[in-house]
Amino acid sequence: MSALPPSLSDWFAAQGWQLHPHQQAMLARAAARSTLLIAPTGGGKTLAGFLPSLAELGAAPKAGLHTLYISPLKALAADIRRNLRRPVEGAGLAIRIEDRTGDTTYTQRRRQRADPPHILLTTPESLALLLSYEDAPRVFAGLQRVVVDEIHALAESKRGDQLMLALARLEALAPGLRRVGLSATVEDPPALARFLAPGTEVLEADPGPDPDIRMLLTEAAPPWAGGGGRYAIPAILDAVRRHRTTLIFHNTRAQAEIFFRDLWLANTDDLPIGIHHGSLSREARERVEQAMTEGRLRAVVCTGTLDLGIDWGDVDLVIQVGAPKNVKRLVQRIGRANHRYNAPSKALLVPANRWEVVECHAALQAVRARALDGEPRGPGPRDVLCQHILATACAGPFEAAALYDEVTSAGPYTGLSRAEFDACLDFAATGGYALRAYDRWQRLMLRDGRWQLRDPRAAAVIRQNLGTIIGTETLKVRLRGRMGGAPLGEVEEGFAATLTQGDTFLIGGEVVRYEGLNELTVEVTRQPGREPKVAVFGGTKFATSTQLSDRILDLLQQDRWPDLPDHTARWLALQREVSALPRPDRLLCESFPHEGREHLCIYGFAGRNAQQTLGLLVTKRMEETGLAPLGFVCTDYATLIWGLEPVLDIGPLFDIAALRAGLETWLAGNAVMKRTFRDVAIIAGLIERQHQGRRKSGRQATFSSDILYDTLRRFDPDHLMLQITRDAAMRGMVDFGRIEERLAAVAGRIELRRLRSVTPLAAPLLLEPGRIPVQGAGRERLAEAAAARLMAAAGLG
Template identity: 50%
Template sequence: MPLCPRRRPPHIAPVDQLLPPALAGWFAAKGWTPRRHQLDMLTAARAGDHALLVAPTGAGKTLAGFLPTLCELIERPAEGLHTLYVSPLKALAVDVQRNLLTPIEEMGVDIRVETRTGDTPSDRKARQRARPPQILLTTPESLSLLISYPDAAPLFAGLRTIVIDEVHAFATGKRGDLLALAMSRLQALAPALRRVALSATVADADGYRAWLAPDGDIDRVTKVLGEAGAAPVIHIALPQDRVPWSGHSGRYAAPQVMAEIETHRTTLVFCNTRGLAELIFQDLWKANELKLPIGIHHGSLAREARRKVEQAMADGKLRALVATASLDLGVDWGDVDCVIQMGAPKGSSRLLQRIGRANHRLDEPSEAILVPGNRFEYLEARAALDAVEAGELDPDIFRPGSLDVLAQHLMACACAEPFAADAMLREVQSALPYSALDAATFDRVLGFIADGGYALKAYDRFKRLTRGPDGLWRVSHPKFVAQHRLNAGIIVDAPTLDVRFRNGRKLGTVEEYFAATLSPGDTFFFSGISLEVERMDTTDLVVRATHRPARIPTYVGARMPLSTNLARRVRHFLHDPAEWARFPHDVREWLEVQQRRSRLPAPGQLLVETFPREGRHYMVAYSFEGWNAHQSLGMLVTRRMEALGLKPIGFVSNDYALACYGLEPVTDPAALFSPDILEHEFVEWVQGSALLKRAFREVAVIGGLVERQLPGKRKTGKQVTFSTDLIYDVLRRYEPGHLLLEAAWADARARMTDVGRLADLLDRAADTMLHVDLDRVSPLAVPVLVLIGRESVAQASVDDALLVEAEALATEAMRLD
């Protein structure tokens, strides 16, 4: 909830002329005055305009979004659903409810505020449809399910406002596609509906205005800019001796981080992955000599565990909380006075969001500490600080809406009531992601829902829609309605097993592939506890607490990619020695020796080094396109090396470089990086790997072809995978042009491989490549080469082994003879 300036600027009219007495009195009692952008949002609402608010964290965006609603409901009390608030996170919806209820109770007005997410009990969900609150806080997925009920039309008929918080977090992805389609449906049910979006980190405001507006007409959306806040105070933590050569977690700084926790009221420690969060929590606990209360929060923990730690933070009972992206958006815990980012932030927008969790006040600087894991990450951290200081945000990339999401939305609409195809097409086209959708493609989507497609139409289980004599599309059988509501959703997690104690208490979930590596008696850390496996079956991992040493769960999924803006700034650092005076001595020396022994790439240049070491021949390309793109490129390059007789052994990569190694030297790297690699090796590789099957699994689940949940029973991940693999093989053989195969290809290319960045790299490689042939490893190559030994080293000794290998490589690389 916002904190407002205590002195009213002279250009703002008296509050009692703008707000109803109850609301004006509440502000006066607090000694607050609405900010200019909050009143601008009120003005836009009274004019009936849609609005996009871009304002810094702590500027009172949430109140700005709700202020018109509060005014209307105080001035003209009414029953029924008035305002929908849509959040990307369940935790954020719960936090907003808590912070809205307090002022409503203090004003003594009769306004009901409730949440509706996947965690809401079913009896409350049923009551909400029959007697909705005036303000309902929800997520895109829960809103889509609400639309699927026959009472959706009367429920939403009086809806006046939809407020989309942290719009940048999902507008450009599949969840944004689902929400855009839901808004088009709501606009049809409530033509006077006003759309509002809020964000602190929007680089392309006009792009979001177009996404928000009906029919993409940005002139119908008022852009409101918030006041600038106090500049954040950000430090980069450095080890007592040297910045590490390898690693990406910053674990070396656990004692330093614990010291910061001891000197602050409440600290949020952000990690980029769930596995790292578990690891850092254990490291901090070992360094926690004062036994301060510390919690952990990530998406794989059970709902009860997450709610418990959220409430403990709200009550001020924790001194620190280790968290992932599950809490880096908008959650307002007023006592947080420090944010620590473990490892590099990967983007300036994400860093600003996380920094904003500290103090959460516009007029007070947020304090943050970055803990880089290695020398490249130090440069990345410095680049992120410079970007924040310059007000540079990461680019927003809008793309056409996904067809599997469209199929799910059309099924939801049919569950509510029959529809005419031409009217539905016009409605869908009013959503920006689907504005270019043609009638032929729309008909293909309808046909897919109606019979599954040519290769599957013989099976009744895929005949979900029927076109009646009246020309309307309707659900073929009531069982498909229940199937849709059980299985709808956009987030398709990897197959998981529940982690439970013997008494049935659930701790959360781990992914099946990790569970497959465990046997009874094995131990692993989860939810901050060392656990021993007692037994396991197809759905459950039964455990007990232990004090034995344990490993950390690992999770499948693409890593956060290094943003193009930060990559560009890191390249600039490498090329400009004038910048090096800002760096620690060991980082400066690293670059100076690299400059003397090899070369440093200019911006836009692709440096490729080749050198022998211990009977192998190495090629390292410094492309700075992110781990995801480099993983794909490594697969392709090693395949081409094999075809050229270079006898590749393997490859490793980080966000900054790709290293391939084999038994024969690479004398012409340009031949390995030609653009036609995407036309030949890429297609062959994707079709022959599990990548496309994983993508197909996701679109098949989202599109409703395969259900995850049966009445009273959830399918195991293996069962879902078996079903999707079977259908995939049938379609590949008999209907290669099937709608979902096309959608899977789009996912595999655009999301799973960062193929756009890969294509750009290959397009410029021929003209910008600088090949340097060396007699031994270079300093710049050390951070990526250390990774070669990672997979073959036992978990308990990984760090020690990597440290030894890094020192050996570094000693060799830094010699000047």
């Protein structure tokens, strides 16, 4: 067991701090090869991860890198640096602590490689870059421990796979390296432990008291459709007034911007309120973080950028606006309030519309039952592996067998076959069968049994394109000025393309006027008082998890709903009276006429992506059977289709073999596949995001990826990139697996109710935005009918 240096123990005592049992346990396990600590938010888990390192460095400080801390967020790394320096400096320990992220200057990065600190705080992307340099063996030779914070968040994306490959590389450079994973919200601890490393020990702390969480009661009922929670602003402001500091979470950046502006207009008391999301400039985010640290803000409107571990002890209330979609995410956000051990977190849920009242209630039940959700992880993605192979070559020659052994020691890649690895190596070396004739993809060559870069100058381009965060292409937004104005943030390239000079939009809570595009920068001036457009920001749009959807279906089976507001309980009761409520063991479909069109509503409860795919596939089946569909719209729980003919026989529309065949046909030339291919190709290194320091525009990257996609489909349909694309599309945007699971669960029990008019549960879908038209026989019939009426009016009938 490691013992804390006396000076550090004395400093803790002077602060009135006493180590928690799980912190003592981490000290006792200092020599363990790999440990996953699960502790509640505010339980000091980050300090627990560092205690063995502080004990070792305090007892025998040595020059060089001892501990590497990896965070999913740059802001979290900076926050940890501030918090960790306090005990280190207070105890007078000679320990250098620095952070290294995309915001670190070039000079600082060079110095850190030449003279590493004892503790380096970084992100997966910066670590991948560090490992790609020739001096990586020297930089990491003395590394003793890696601490991975918020590992559950990393495990849900390709960033986690990239990180696990990097840790396998580190293990080769520093044998005997010890790993520590830290997380507050884990639905399957053994699975997360295997992800971190085979043989990882799991240490679970006392989970602490249940959170104080409920739905916010408002005078006005939520609207029938839409999002944003504007109706609840008076009640939210009242809650902000009654608490020291409130975090107000939203699921999307655009909703956060709209809500912040509406909140500010209603803020007649001039309460200091800020906004924080990933599309704002670093300077804007840091100003808000500093103001929060100093206790100068009463509330912050935010998104997922503040989901994770920034320690603001004065936050005593969390408000989630909009259904959380995922119980684990909700628990993580709730934990931002009362960020102290054994203090209950206080949170309010604000449903954005009537249906979300039901979803929020189901989420509350899950939180109280400590039932977290999560989808099982698939095998490590091969596009990430291709990038890792190229990055490894940047650092120097390697043997294929040794790299294969290294890669398969990483948790996500333990099941990778040698044939799969060799296919990735062949792609990294030549681009694959259809592309090997082109010099630009001839990147690796075999010499004396070792693979190396064919042209050492390629290393700079490969390093510029490392990383797995793709998202939507964005453009920087700056205030116009002679010397280059202050940065405000970024907006999606597609949104910028719609702007003409004089248009106004919201960013960072400000209304700005579009003045022009200078290279890849949107130049603006401040324009208060104008009614703005809503800017489009990158960021994830969540789908309701499978487990939460199942809980909602179970809730609908109750005879009565005494815990729901009267307006929602009456709505559900009326649905049961005029039709039926969806059930877990069958698929409810409703058919009814409305405003001269026939409608079909399918209550699939499969999440937005899967419901949209279902709409595309069912309308295709309807087109094939002469039902003349015209369009559809979807939510997380249902798909509403309208057309010219009533659906009287539902069975043929859900023939699984026909749906699969339709999916294959649809995917072949679909924009979803092209978009997915572009993302996969960028990660794998087939397409460059940046070249010689200049970023390509999204249109340039899309143009080249579309050409490549069409070429490979024609000449090499089994190309590795197409295989990876299909796998990624099926799991992501298409989510066909959830449709298959739902149809398997109902086992042919598909109930069609033919009704005379729209039903209570279907009515809100008629108000949903995002309608998708169907081009086919229905549109042709409408055009022919319109032409006939026109000719008749002209006397030509």
